Amino acid sequence: MTYEIYIHVPFCLRRCGYCDFNTYTAVDLGAGASRGNYANMVIREMELTKRWQLDHGIEEPAADTVFFGGGTPTILSADDLVAILDAIRRIWGITPGAEITTEANPDTVNEYYINRLAEGGFTRISFGMQSAVPHVLRTLDRTHTPANVADGVEAANKVGLRSSVDLIYGAPGESLDDWRTSVRTAIDLGVNHISAYALTVEPTTKMGRQIAAGTLPKPDDDDEAAKYEIADDLFEAAGLEWYEVSNWAWPGYESRHNLGYWRNVDWAGLGPGAHSHYNHVTSSDADDATNVTNDATVSAADSHDMHGLRSWDITHPRLWGTAINEGRIPWGGSETITPGENLEELIMLGLRLREGLDLHRINQAVIEAESKGTTAPFRRIDLTELQPMVDDDLIVIDPAANRVIPTRKGRLLNDVVIERFFDLAGV
Numbered sequence: 001m002t003y004e005i006y007i008h009v010p011f012c013l014r015r016c017g018y019c020d021f022n023t024y025t026a027v028d029l030g031a032g033a034s035r036g037n038y039a040n041m042v043i044r045e046m047e048l049t050k051r052w053q054l055d056h057g058i059e060e061p062a063a064d065t066v067f068f069g070g071g072t073p074t075i076l077s078a079d080d081l082v083a084i085l086d087a088i089r090r091i092w093g094i095t096p097g098a099e100i101t102t103e104a105n106p107d108t109v110n111e112y113y114i115n116r117l118a119e120g121g122f123t124r125i126s127f128g129m130q131s132a133v134p135h136v137l138r139t140l141d142r143t144h145t146p147a148n149v150a151d152g153v154e155a156a157n158k159v160g161l162r163s164s165v166d167l168i169y170g171a172p173g174e175s176l177d178d179w180r181t182s183v184r185t186a187i188d189l190g191v192n193h194i195s196a197y198a199l200t201v202e203p204t205t206k207m208g209r210q211i212a213a214g215t216l217p218k219p220d221d222d223d224e225a226a227k228y229e230i231a232d233d234l235f236e237a238a239g240l241e242w243y244e245v246s247n248w249a250w251p252g253y254e255s256r257h258n259l260g261y262w263r264n265v266d267w268a269g270l271g272p273g274a275h276s277h278y279n280h281v282t283s284s285d286a287d288d289a290t291n292v293t294n295d296a297t298v299s300a301a302d303s304h305d306m307h308g309l310r311s312w313d314i315t316h317p318r319l320w321g322t323a324i325n326e327g328r329i330p331w332g333g334s335e336t337i338t339p340g341e342n343l344e345e346l347i348m349l350g351l352r353l354r355e356g357l358d359l360h361r362i363n364q365a366v367i368e369a370e371s372k373g374t375t376a377p378f379r380r381i382d383l384t385e386l387q388p389m390v391d392d393d394l395i396v397i398d399p400a401a402n403r404v405i406p407t408r409k410g411r412l413l414n415d416v417v418i419e420r421f422f423d424l425a426g427v
Contacts (some may be wrong), residue, residue, distance in 0.1 A: 003060045004260045005088055007042060007071040008271030010317055011035050013108070013143070020286055023071040031321030033272070035071055038391045039080040041321055043087040045270050045313075048329045050091050053268075056279060060266060062093030065257035068102040075105070078113045082120030089121075099256040106148035111155040118159035125156050126195075131167040132185035133178045139171050139216075141206070146185060153189045162253060164193035169200055169227040172216040179227045180234070186236045192253035196231045197246050198224045225412050232408060243354045245411045272320040273332075278310040308337040339369035340427055343378060347421045349400075351414060356403035359383070362425065379426045389420060 001054040010033075012023045027033035032041050051137040053060060066088055079103060088094060101124040102117065114125065131137050132146045149165065156163040165186050169179050186194050199219050203212065204330060232242060240248040244262060247255065260267065269276045311334035323330035337345075343365045350357030363380040370378070386404065389395045394410040394417050397403075410417050 001061050002064050002260055002265040004065045004257055004265060004267035005063045006269045006274055007068045007072040007084060008274040009068060009076060011075045011273045012072045013075060030318035031325060033317035033321035035076060035285050038076060039083045041324055042270050043085055044324050045330060046087055046091050049268055052329050060092060063088060063098060064095050065099040065260060067257040069102060071110060072105045073102045078116035085121055101126055101257060103128060106152050107144040109152055114155040115159055118161055120143050124162040126164040127152050128164045129186060130168045132182040136171050136174045136178055139173055141199060150189060153191055163191045167192050167196040168199050169196060169222040170219040176226060180230060181235045183231050193249040193255060194235060194240060195247050202319055228412060245352045245414055262353055263354040264345060264349060272317045273315045275312045277310050310335055310337055318425060343425060351406055351418055356405035359402045359404060376427050381424050385424055
């Protein structure tokens with residue numbers, strides 16, 4: 001059984017123009033949710049979460065992976081991040097050889113900081129590189145330089161930390177040559193993992209408002225598709241294999257934490273706005289969560305109609321801190337996962353992975369739904385039904401493993417492939 005822990009750090013030095021994550025630039029947001037006290041507050045939430053798990057018969061094993069995301073986790077001191085990790089070790093335990101990752105803004109870390117992370121048990125660091133081209137970084141409101149990234153990777157290498165960089169393609173004004181420069185620069189860093197994401201423009205962000213006003217051009221789907229193909233070609237030539245639609249790694253260097261999400265394992269999310277996921281929780285447990293949080297709205301469901309529980313923390317740090325100070329697990333809401341929703345998630349997640357969608361697992365989920373008396377008309381999928389998608393070069397089939405794997409075209413048209421599988425499965 002795999003168990004993961006995610007820590008959300010909601011602080012940033014400044015908000016980037018494209019970002020709509022749950023982040024804040026204020027040093028102190030009230031109710032104890034300040035940069036200086038944040039580690040203490042998260043540790044208190046861990047203790048409340050562990051108590052809730054035990055009260056509801058959830059015996060999670062030691063954590064296989066821990067991931068600090070944000071925001072900017074490295075806006076906190078290295079000692080604070082290590083203190084949080086030590087608390088996880090005390091409350092749940094951490095397995096030998098666990099993957100312990102933090103995201104890092106390249107201009108918030110130095111050699112001393114990275115050394116302290118390594119001493120404290122971290123094994124991996126993911127740098128928010130985004131681009132290697134100065135004018136693209138300015139468009140994205142990023143303050144670091146390409147040299148900051150190189151220095152961080154070098155410092156990580158010295159102490160034996162695995163390193164990854166994140167790239168964003170499709171920024172307004174970014175040419176194909178700009179993107180090639182960024183990809184080649186990332187490869188030349190010698191990192192063993194690279195994520196590359198298409199820019200998503202949200203209307204409530206600074207960039208979204210600029211695009212709506214016509215002062216920045218809107219990202220183009222064809223341009224983004226061309227950039228995805230450029231990245232895939234260059235990564236593959238450098239020995240980095242795709243293992244998820246937006247992620248490439250040397251074999252054996254995949255992000256175990258992210259793979260856990262895509263494989264639908266259990267995880268606890270801690271910090272404002274963080275999500276948690278439990279595969280096997282009874283509806284009475286879910287209903288009782290309302291009494292624990294007083295903020296959570298749990299959808300009504302009979303035990304035979306649910307598959308698990310998804311919850312999310314209160315978004316605003318001050319209200320999150322208030323709940324913790326009152327001894328309540330700081331959920332903003334939760335919902336049961338029905339057999340149909342579970343089937344949808346298995347399809348969506350499986351079709352993002354190089355290991356592919358396990359049709360046996362999908363059909364087993366249909367059988368389980370039938371056995372629980374669901375009235376939804378779910379259908380099992382037969383390999384013979386998939387030939388049209390093979391003919392369209394969207395998928396390939398591994399009949400020996402009974403798995404379906406998206407082609408590059410299928411990755412680019414991932415939503416289309418998912419919808420076709422939803423139709424076949426009747427969800």
